[in-house]
Amino acid sequence: MTGTSTHGIKTVLHPVSDPEKAKAVYAALLGVAPRDDSPYYVGFEAAGQHIGLVPGGGPQGMTAPVAYWHVPDLEAKLAELSAAGATIKEAAHDVGGGRLVATVTDHDGNVLGLIQDR
Structure with a gap:
């Protein structure tokens, strides 16, 4: 099979109902403070991964985490x-x-x- 390759999964976005509460849990899990922290998106960088929290699922209406292939x-x-x-x-x-x-x-x-x- 031919085509373009990927750089792997490096980003996972999680829909959350309460970004402030979720931020505390993910900061404890990852051991780092958020790199991006706004009312519409909270993003963490940890161990080569980007973990994002999307309030209400964002514009695409996510109902489950979505892994992003780079x-x-x-x-x-x-x-x-x-x-x-x-x-x-x-x-x-x-x-x-x-x-x-x-x-x-x-x-x-x-x-x-x-x-x-x-």
Whole structure:
């Protein structure tokens, strides 16, 4: 099989109902304070991973954690996944800082996240 590779799962986003309460739990788990801390997103960097807390599931309405695969070419990977039968759930868009994100679903409805840092 040919195509673009990934850099692995480095980001996992968790939907939370109360960011302040969740922030305390994740800070205790990870042993670090949040790097990003705002009303709409709390992000931690620990052991080479980015763990994000998204109040209310964010704009995509997450109901379960979503693992994000880091890829060198987001549009190419979206095309490959679509050709393989995945459905685009959230089209590629810039979330700031040169980061592009998108999500797709597999045949069973599992959500797969993709991230490209420019």
